[in-house]
Amino acid sequence: MGSYDPSFAKEVFENVDFGDEIKMCMQCGVCAASCPLSLQMDHSPRQIFTLIRAGKREEVLGSQAIMLCTSCYTCEVRCPRKIPVIDVMHGLANYALKHDFVPRKDTANFGGKFWDQIYRIGRIDEKDLSRRYFFAEGIIEGIKGLLGFSDIGLRLFLHKRIKPLPERKIKGIISLRKMLDKAEKMRGRGGASV
Ligand code: SF4
Ligand code: SF4
Structure with missing residues (x-):
C-alpha cells in the first residue's frame, strides 16, 4: 500500500x-x-x-x-x-x-508506436506497427512476439486484411501532423516523435 x-x-x-x-x-x-x-x-x-x-x-x-x-x-x-x-x-x-509512472509498459509501448505511425503516414500499417512494437525490446523478443502472433497474422493476410506491400502516407499528412502537434501542445507533452 x-x-x-x-x-x-x-x-x-x-x-x-x-x-x-x-x-x-x-x-x-x-x-x-x-x-x-x-x-x-x-x-x-x-x-x-x-x-x-x-x-x-x-x-x-x-x-x-x-x-x-x-x-x-x-x-x-x-x-x-x-x-x-x-x-x-x-x-x-x-x-x-x-509523471514517470508506467503501470503497463506493454500498453504504453504499443500506444507510443501507434501514435508515431499515425504521425508518420496518417494511417495504420499492421505489419510495420507489429514489427516496431515487437522489436522494441530487441531481436530475440521481437522474433518471439512475431511467432506468437503468426497464426493471427496469417489469417488476416489470407482474408486480405493485411496487404503485402507497405502502406503509403495519406494525402493530407501535413495537415494531420499540424492537428496532432496542436493536440500534443494542448496536452502539454511537446511534439510527437517520428
Ligand atoms: S463513477 Fe458513477 S457508477 Fe461509478 S461508483 Fe461513481 S457514481 Fe457510481
Ligand atoms: S469504459 Fe468499459 S472498460 Fe473502461 S472502465 Fe468503463 S466499463 Fe470498464
Whole structure:
C-alpha cells in the first residue's frame, strides 16, 4: 500500500483531464459491476475514485486499471451521476505517464508506436506497427512476439486484411501532423516523435 498524500485529491481535481468530475461520484458501484474488465483490474473505477480521495497517489498512478480501460462505454452510460469515467481513466493514465509512472509498459509501448505511425503516414500499417512494437525490446523478443502472433497474422493476410506491400502516407499528412502537434501542445507533452 502506498503512503498517504493529503494533497493528492486536489492534485487530481486540478491537473488531471476531467479529474474534477470525480467529486460527483457517489460510490454506488454500478461502474465496477458493469465493467467487463473488472476481473483483470487491480482496482475498479469506483475503487480508483475512492483511492484518490484517500490520498493514495502511488497506488492510483501505479494502477494497471487506469491503462486497461478499452472505452467500451458500459460504465459511462450506466453511471447515475453521468460521470465521464472513460475520460477520467484516460486522463489518469496520461497523467501517470507524464509523471514517470508506467503501470503497463506493454500498453504504453504499443500506444507510443501507434501514435508515431499515425504521425508518420496518417494511417495504420499492421505489419510495420507489429514489427516496431515487437522489436522494441530487441531481436530475440521481437522474433518471439512475431511467432506468437503468426497464426493471427496469417489469417488476416489470407482474408486480405493485411496487404503485402507497405502502406503509403495519406494525402493530407501535413495537415494531420499540424492537428496532432496542436493536440500534443494542448496536452502539454511537446511534439510527437517520428
Ligand atoms: S457508477 Fe458513477 S457514481 Fe457510481 S461508483 Fe461509478 S463513477 Fe461513481
Ligand atoms: S469504459 Fe473502461 S472502465 Fe468503463 S466499463 Fe468499459 S472498460 Fe470498464
